[in-house]
Amino acid sequence: MNRIMKEKNIIISLLFLILAFTACEDHLDKQPLGELSPENFYSTAEGAEAGVNAAYSYLRHYDLVGLPFIAGGDIASDDSDPGNKNNKASIEFDEFTFSPSSSLMTNWYSGQYVLIGRANIVINSESEFVFEEDLQKRILAEAKFMRAYGYFNLVKSFGGVPKITVLPELDGDFIPRATPEEIWQLIDEDLEYAITYLPERSEYSPANLGRVTKGAARGLLARAFLFRNDFEKVERYAMEIINSNEYTLFPDYEGIFTYDGENCSESVFEVQATRSESGNKTGTDKYNTVQGSKAKYWDPEQGKFINNQGLGWGINSPSDDLEAAYEDGDPRKDATIAYVGDTLYDGRSIVVRNSKNHGTKYNQKGILPLFYDGTDNKVTGGGGGANNPANVRLIRYADVLLMAAEALNENDKPTDALVYLNMVRERARGDNPDILPNVTTTDKLGLRNAIWHERRVELAMEQNRYWDILRQGRAAELLQALGKNFVEGKHNLLPIPQVDVDATEGVITQNPGY
Template sequence: MNKNIKYKCIAGLMAAALLAGCNDELDVEQRDGQTVNDYLSNPANATNLVNGVYSKLLDFNMYSFSWIGITSITSDDADKGSSAGDTGTDKHKMDALTFSSSDLSFNEIWTGRYEGIYRANNAIFYLDQLQIDAALKNRLVAEAKFLRALWYFDLVRCFGGVPVVTGNIDLNDTETINEIVFTKKTKAEVYAQIETDLMEAIPALPLKSQYSAADMGRATKGAAQALLAKAYLYQEKWQQSFDMANEVINSGQYGLLPNYAHVWREVGENGAESIFEVQATANLGLVDYTNVQGPRGTPDLGWGFNTPSESLVNSYLPGDVRKDATILFSGSVLWDGFVTPATWTNPRYNYKAYQSQISETWIGKGVTGKNLRILKYSDILLIRAEAAFRLGNLSEAKNRLDELRLRTGLGPVTAPVTLQTIINERRWEMAMEHERWFDLVRTGTAPAAMAANGKTFIVGTHEVFPIPAPQVTASGGRLIQNNGY
């Protein structure tokens, strides 16, 4: 699935949020006389069926404004940005940690993921009915399971226990909806489903190098292993995380780009460091990810939200090249030669979200042809390092951190490795990449980090976000609200 093909949606797959009461059928356009049976009898449609699942990744309610708000603006890495009077609907509340269940961002995140899960469930259901090559069918089902696991991973990190829906559900079946769609599973049960999907996907997925150029960007064995290593880490299954990260490292499929600044530029797309990316093109772009974070003022490059914080700026060690590759400073010259004015509304913006109008695929501010990184090899090295540390293997932890430090301009870690050493390296390596909030929460360091940034983290509440109020209402109160909301 290369940059020329990407996510071609099938005309007949009408995805809907599981909790929004929309149709769940394969709705084939009738103007050409084609029926569902006609569609399912054509094996050529199998790949397009799964492409329709991938295409959900590009939508506004997946990785755009709301995701940016709850994963980045909440953290000490970023401030709301934009102008003082522009709240971004609720992004000022994300910044101050004063959000509530009625805020739009949470409902968008919830709805977007369940729309994606709905598509994955439908694809798996209909693929089972297609008479096609078994290996191809198994691979396509595995791709859908990987995507389903990815979206459940987003949900469980955000909300804790959530409903787990894996089948093709008749939305007229009230009893099943009440028992499955409107009933939360525990956090452990959600992770168990993630593990099941990924363990079933791994043997059926090719290595990255085994895909043709036309299929570049599809889920790979390494992507499923990387996500599983991360899911294990979040559950504190240190040995499993350590071992699974090693599978990715030893696969020979991945490596670090020599230049850290290239990782998030178009030149680095689907490169050695890439494990899984949202694929975007000039014909089918990523909605508003760049625009939301583009510098605000004259010239106007975007809405100006999610600006790197002073806390992040001051956290870097002197000489760390990751600082200037992450933070776009007003009044500077950018990598493409663009001279930024010192009069922009904010002094700093997210450089990783910057898309060059001069040297990259440019199709306008609202839709970007630049890929979004979801899983990277550098993250796997950090996961391996942390799991090693937790297991008492300090030499392995140091070796993996030093591997990352080679390109930073800092040199090897000199002091004994501690958990804070690893947390710091994760911050600098993954800054503005939607990881910091979750890292602080899972390591128990959020209260202190937020306090240092002038924010109050409420222990016992802020470990998860609120279940969106519209979903609780739609469930007739069956969805139990998270504590403190």
């Protein structure tokens, strides 16, 4: 637990320095620098908000949106292949040969606890708050959402894990694993608080675009109940989002995943990122880069195509099985899968073959070409070093509609379920009435399969598929049919990182089969 205490000291010190520098400017309405110190940092609105912003910033970290996120959500599933021939970590997820010592386990597990630790620092500082009460509640609600998000990733991945809600004393004791039920209860409580005190999306000022909202909390809670097959509660929270009239499906499916589609009408929650010319790491860390492909783009200054080395090395390639899953004419296939020779949405970049890759398919949702600022000034789209300017879409309104459809069908309301399922299909078909006809069956099993199919093709390559087939109880059947080494009863959970088992002298126990 030393890491959490160190994290608090580092965060407070860094945030104090940031506020100290900004106070040297012309922010005369803020507390004078002489009255602000690390000891009373969280007593101010500036300090508390900076604290919760530290949690937001960690959402962009490699541990949370980089290869651990992609490998667990896509590469382990039937939707994706590793792509790169030389990336051992992604191949281990594809072949289910990972172990407690695999690097991505440590990244994914420890990364959630860093996020939780940052949220806990803010939550545990509530007694120090001496600013306006409504803002106090909002900041606490944002921090509790972050804590719930971290624990949601942990419990769906590892089962029961140590439950840490306060900053532990450094007395040498280790915290054992809580039960999954205890972790789910904490998630529920945190998100109920967030729903109560967060604003709706429309109630935020433009300056607060990207902060978590009441809709985001409801969406995450609906997803949390989906993993427990509590369909009455899934229906409740999904319908609260729908009835809020805060969100609509974006008319252009492909456009959702471009720069112009960031924070669009169907964005319920996404990780905010921007490219910094000074390199101060305000972008995501390799999320889109690792999904990109080599490409060439038309350079108007030179009047020719030149190689673009900023689009990654092709990890996370759409599988043949996913390609075959699309119905004839479904435009989402071309919006999701980029082939060698394709011109990307900027009209300039062309996908070319990368010799390090298997196959010729790439995740188009993850390929962000060079883009232009309106004056033909090139700004790198890809690139590592936590400076990738692309937002990560975590919850879309289409997902909410499909959660509602699934819950309504399971709750014996098939006619209502069809309304939301067909809304998603209608947006996908666009102006072409000859494709993606409305689903009409009210048979429970048939409609369930139709909804599961729609989730696959609508949300493909968005890091949902593996978790979906796990909760549906279909992982062994689907993955073994493709020759993957998924073992029922073992791979339903990931292994606890061996370093954590060893460091706690076995107080944190290992999952079965590892």
